[in-house]
Amino acid sequence: MAQVLYITAHPHDEAQSYSMAVGKAFIDTYKQVNPNDDVIHLDLYSENIPEIDVDVFSGWGKLRSGQSFDDLSADEKAKVGRLNELSEQFIAADKYVFVTPLWNFSFPPVMKAYFDSVAVAGKTFKYTEKGPIGLLTDKKALHIQARGGFYSTGPAAELEMGHRYINVMMSFFGVPSFEGLFVEGHNAMPDKAQEIKEKAIARAKDLAHTF
Numbered sequence: 001m002a003q004v005l006y007i008t009a010h011p012h013d014e015a016q017s018y019s020m021a022v023g024k025a026f027i028d029t030y031k032q033v034n035p036n037d038d039v040i041h042l043d044l045y046s047e048n049i050p051e052i053d054v055d056v057f058s059g060w061g062k063l064r065s066g067q068s069f070d071d072l073s074a075d076e077k078a079k080v081g082r083l084n085e086l087s088e089q090f091i092a093a094d095k096y097v098f099v100t101p102l103w104n105f106s107f108p109p110v111m112k113a114y115f116d117s118v119a120v121a122g123k124t125f126k127y128t129e130k131g132p133i134g135l136l137t138d139k140k141a142l143h144i145q146a147r148g149g150f151y152s153t154g155p156a157a158e159l160e161m162g163h164r165y166i167n168v169m170m171s172f173f174g175v176p177s178f179e180g181l182f183v184e185g186h187n188a189m190p191d192k193a194q195e196i197k198e199k200a201i202a203r204a205k206d207l208a209h210t211f
Helices: 017-034 054-064 074-092 107-117 164-173 192-208
Strands: 001-007 038-043 095-101 125-128 132-134 138-148 177-184
Touching: 001 017, 001 132, 017 038, 017 054, 017 125, 017 177, 038 095, 054 074, 054 107, 074 107, 132 164, 138 164, 164 177, 177 192
Parallel strands: 001 038, 001 095, 095 138, 138 177
Antiparallel strands: 125 132
């Protein structure tokens, strides 16, 4: 049995969001194909995802200096403890499915905060004399992303930084298998938006059988 983290970063549901609609088609099909797998949905807009702030740095500093978790302030405990929960959950999973829109050439800020919570030295990567190496070498990941325009080819491809960022992070963590499933052009061609959506949903269902 595999554990799958279905990580969504969109304030809307599948009725309003193209990325969420395709993501739901994928994960529903995946559950049907893999009924024994444990699928955990992390809706980042409803989860507590602490940003790395002064309390986090202060709490980490106390722990590194030898103080115990009980020595931390209430705010430090809440934030540092939650960040540890998120990183441990991420490490325990076997597969990751990220669902995001393309906003201003990237993704919603909460997704960056989530990656900050799981990019932990000694857990997802480690430092060596030859530089950092990833520790999640037995995982696989998928990114489902909706793009209103066209960013797969041409000059616009250089502007897309959301999928490229996740690709870099997966490589940094040592994840050997990473795929992208893109829904694009629905804003550029509104008369074909439904067709674009339906084709992406079909691709998602197909991919769910082999992921």
